[in-house]
Amino acid sequence: MGQNVDVYAAAESAPWDEVVADAFTRVTRQIADVRSRSPFYADLFDAAGIGPEYQIRDWDDLTRIPTTDKREIRASLAAAPPLGRHLGVDRARLVQIQATSGTTGSPSYLGVTEADIATWNELGARAFYAAGFRKGDVVLHAWSLSKGFTGGVPVVRMLAHLGATVIPVGAEAGLHKILTVAKEQEAVAMCTAPNFALYLADKCMETIGVSANDLAIAKLVVGGEPGGGLPAIRARIQDGWGATCCEVLGNSDIATIVWAECPERDGMHFIGQGLVLPEIVDPVTGRHVEPVAGATGELLYTALQREASALIRFRSGDMVQIIDTDCACGRTSYKLRCEGRTDDMLLVRGINVWPTAVQGVVADFAPRTTGAMRIVLDFAGHVTNENLMLKVEHAPDTPADAHDELARDISSAIRSRLSFRADVRIVPAGELEPPGAAKVRLVERSI
Amino acid sequence: MGQNVDVYAAAESAPWDEVVADAFTRVTRQIADVRSRSPFYADLFDAAGIGPEYQIRDWDDLTRIPTTDKREIRASLAAAPPLGRHLGVDRARLVQIQATSGTTGSPSYLGVTEADIATWNELGARAFYAAGFRKGDVVLHAWSLSKGFTGGVPVVRMLAHLGATVIPVGAEAGLHKILTVAKEQEAVAMCTAPNFALYLADKCMETIGVSANDLAIAKLVVGGEPGGGLPAIRARIQDGWGATCCEVLGNSDIATIVWAECPERDGMHFIGQGLVLPEIVDPVTGRHVEPVAGATGELLYTALQREASALIRFRSGDMVQIIDTDCACGRTSYKLRCEGRTDDMLLVRGINVWPTAVQGVVADFAPRTTGAMRIVLDFAGHVTNENLMLKVEHAPDTPADAHDELARDISSAIRSRLSFRADVRIVPAGELEPPGAAKVRLVERSI
Known part of the structure; x- marks a missing residue:
């Protein structure tokens, strides 16, 4: 099964029920592990009567675990600065600290260990591979690189892990620099925000005297804000650049990228098999929503092997709609699109x-x-x-x-x-x- | 010799004449290697009668090799875009492309392989170690992170290589964000530009309601522009932050950092033993200048094992003065300070x-x-x-x-x-x- 499918990791084409069953085993282990390391989760689980031996065999078992939201993470950070009661490892083991934005409220923070970075790198490599990025591609990074944003340095590492030649330019470099570097370095791919991709294409001729269409960029990955999945916006981006445009979605607190479009480009596949468990729930009742075409709900995530700043059943605030459960690309996960954020509604x-x-x-x-x-x-x-x-x-x-x-x-x-x-x-x-x-x-x- | 000296690499305390003799052997090898890979250097060496068997035994032998300057590198880039006639490796082997600024003229570019990044990481780890940065230190990165600047992502990698916990904030994040993160994450060290370090300290109280002196930052590394070595500016930075302030110096085309101050803080040691060969020459006659206290001249660099974008006898444009040839810290290289740039005089x-x-x-x-x-x-x-x-x-x-x-x-x-x-x-x-x-x-x- 899936042997002839063009994916970065074989798990992406494994039967979906096997992926879910494997995730239940892993989340069972992660719950026991995290409760032993994180006072935040120990308290949360104790209050819910979830002991160290608690077993997850199905969605019902999982749904009994309390969810965590952004507000509780902020409270944990405030209660035990600088990285909260959910940190879970010695600070000396952290190799990087990232700031999470920004959509709501003040910045919060998360630490990552060497192993956590390896997980992110694997996720990123799968996602960029799905979008058509390949080893040896010259890729211009044009998301924000500053402020500790997880779309910055972590994405540079992901692209390097895939084997691409990264040019870490960043959105902060501005129109002229980004377009000049794209042209002079003959970049074949770029990752950036969808509205900025559109703006760069619109301003390319007046800024550097060449149409974006005539640059070598043939593959775009957009994300970080909604828009890349809207047909009219995507069409304008693709026409402007003469390039394919794939959308990605993630969550700063879990991982920059967890969903990515394949060459079919009609919704984002889950690409975190073995590393993350996604769930869809009714945002009001909290009930599990089966991921069938047309279903909508809020996305929750559980990190299956996170060492630092681990999160169990974290409410992303992203409202999604399931597009399909089947795809010509051979990836077996369902596909979705983000409709907006619970706090934006x-x-x-x-x-x-x-x-x-x-x-x-x-x-x-x-x-x-x-x-x-x-x-x-x-x-x-x-x-x-x-x-x-x-x-x-x-x-x-x-x-x-x-x-x-x-x-x-x-x-x-x-x-x-x-x-x-x-x-x-x-x-x-x-x-x-x-x-x-x-x-x-x-x-x-x-x- | 040097066993009890607190250095990152033993070579930093090896007898200086051994370091130089070893460098002559390596540069002999590198010259033969680079001429076989780079048409730019093959032409340059042929014109000067430097054959593949040419041996470097002393400074006189070295001085017969033609120098390369920024203008020639730009011409090489223009003759064979995007990375010039001096690239020297298959583009597919590059893992990153950096843009070099900016002090003079338009940006130019250099590629780095996995091995080149490993060299840069070693240089950076030695330099930050000399300045007192240690494994487990929470370090705020506040140089520019965008535009492909070599003080950006490459320095994040260096700090990670040293084992520090890096917060990649970047100067672009601005006063408020940088100071807020420094405070909230209890960073103990920071790297930034000297004038910006001063400005951050001056504005700290009015920006976040705390004096920079009361933040946890106890170690600063400054560089990227002159000033950090001027006694009055350094004193104000150190007073403002209640921190030690060490200056570093490098060159985007060779490596971000090649010189770094030790705890004595009276001039920057060379820290590139085995990786880079520095030279001081009279900028007008091109004659070798012996690095004795008080001597002045222009700094030249030869990369001893660079794979991509290798440079031999590259004129940095930095005018330096030798401070001393001896140091209580046990490092055996001479110490210098940058007086300015040849093109600024x-x-x-x-x-x-x-x-x-x-x-x-x-x-x-x-x-x-x-x-x-x-x-x-x-x-x-x-x-x-x-x-x-x-x-x-x-x-x-x-x-x-x-x-x-x-x-x-x-x-x-x-x-x-x-x-x-x-x-x-x-x-x-x-x-x-x-x-x-x-x-x-x-x-x-x-x-």
């Missing part, structure tokens, strides 16, 4: 609204818009019974007398596709902050 | 002026100045017969009626210590661009 007259979904609708209006947009929150909290306010950038060559029609068309597409009403305000191209080293914000508060 | 009424030396005089006027200054070039080229124009920032609490006296005092100190006349203009604290991810410019052109 808006409730507009009782309708759930994900900012990413709104971005998807706006992106479909290219070339009349630049694709840049912001939802303006003119109310406290995340619930409103008014129309949602939306700013959309028109393209530089959209004539002024066509703006009203554009606003009406977007408004009507939102009403029919997302079932809520939006007041659309068309703003000049370039008015919204351009993408850079930080995640693009899709929402801004006016209150 | 100004000629003011026939007097050689290094911007760094001017900065040193200005720094002595703390706390009346912030230490920030710029030489304003109001003439074309590097030669003038007029007074040199100098902008100096006064400290925030220096009263306006004391500015004229400050200007006169600085002007007179420059006249007596550096033998030229300067017109000093006092400007408000904060007017000159603050230090950040880029090297601090000491010179600005108004013409």
Whole structure:
């Protein structure tokens, strides 16, 4: 089974039920191990009556283990600085400390040992391999490299582990430097954020006098923010670069990348067999959700062999939809797409609204818009019974007398596709902050 | 010999004449090897009559080998993009490509193999060890991490090789993030640029409400720009941080760090025994300069086992002065300090002026100045017969009626210590661009 499948690790094409059964054995071991090393988990398990002998044989057994969320990790960090009650190893064994962003609240931190880095490297190599990156490829790194962001130095290590020739340029280097290096070093691949990939392509000709399409870059991996999976955005990225564009998804606290698209490019496969156990649950009831096509829920992760900063049933906050359970590429894991984050969800007259979904609708209006947009929150909290306010950038060559029609068309597409009403305000191209080293914000508060 | 000396590698305390004799054997081998792999060097050696059997037994033999400079490397890159006629290995063997700055002209590039990274790691581990960094130390990286700069990812690898726990924050992360992470992660050591180290200390209280002196950082390594060796600047850095401050020096094209201060902190030792051969020459005649106390000249480097982008007798452009040939620390290499760069030198009424030396005089006027200054070039080229124009920032609490006296005092100190006349203009604290991810410019052109 899977012998002729083009994967980085054989486990990626093993029968999915075997992968899950193996993960249950590993998570049983990890639970006993982590409780002996981490006071945070010892307390959590004791309170839930989960003893050191607790066995996981099925999803029900797993669901009895309490989940952990970002807030509890922050509390653990505050209770035992600098790395929390869940650290689990001597600090002297840590080889690196990373900061996790940033989507919500202040930075938090995690430590990694040599073995933890080896796990991340394996995950990254599988993911970039799935996206078509190969040994010897000259790969430009254009995610943020600073702030201890896990998309930075850890990804440089992953690409090196795959055998690629990495150019650690970073998003901070800016348009001109990134594009110049891409051209001068004849890079064939690049990893970056989806909105920044689009922006780089749009500005390439005016910045270095060559179209992004004429550069050697033929393979893109995008992630770090939503957008790369939206058909209209992906099409523009691929057209702009004359390249394939694969999306990846991970979680700073667990591992930078745990999901990656294969050449089919219709949803991200799980690539962490033996290293991570993913789960989908109903975010409200916490019940297990079977990963069948169309199912939605929140993603949880358990690290199966993490030494430092181990996490069991960690709530990612990512709301996902299962795309399929079968794939022509031969990978046996189900495929999904991220719809948004639990903490980003808006409730507009009782309708759930994900900012990413709104971005998807706006992106479909290219070339009349630049694709840049912001939802303006003119109310406290995340619930409103008014129309949602939306700013959309028109393209530089959209004539002024066509703006009203554009606003009406977007408004009507939102009403029919997302079932809520939006007041659309068309703003000049370039008015919204351009993408850079930080995640693009899709929402801004006016209150 | 050297058994009881606290060094990272035994070679650091071997008799210096043995180190040099060993280097001559290695450079003989490297010359034969590089000529067989690199058309650039084959042509260069052929033109100079240096055959594959050429033997180096002494400095005279070495001096017959032609030197290489930055301009020739750029020409080699342009003749055979993307990595030049001196690349010397299959591109598929490269694991990383770095961009070299930036002090002069456009970026150039170099490739490194696995073995080249191992050499850099060894050099870095020796240097950081000399400065007091140890296995298990939590070290904050605050040099620039982006643009492919060799002070970025390569230094993260060096620190990891030493066994430190690295936090890859980077200068791009900015004041607030760097200081917050330093505090929250209880970092005990940091590497950064000297002017930025000073700036971080000055702004620490107002940025995070704690004095830099009260943070856990006890060891600093500074480099990447001059200043860390100037007594007044070093004293302010050490006072500000309550930490030791050691300077390091290297060259992007050869290796990020090749010289490092020991606990004596009176000049940088060579730490590249067996890996690099340094030379000092008269920049005009090219004659060998014996490294005795007080001698000055330009630093040249030969990589003794470089696989990719190898360089033989590479002119660094760094003008150095030998401080001593003997040290209480037990390291046997001579010690030096960088006075400036050949391309930075100004000629003011026939007097050689290094911007760094001017900065040193200005720094002595703390706390009346912030230490920030710029030489304003109001003439074309590097030669003038007029007074040199100098902008100096006064400290925030220096009263306006004391500015004229400050200007006169600085002007007179420059006249007596550096033998030229300067017109000093006092400007408000904060007017000159603050230090950040880029090297601090000491010179600005108004013409």
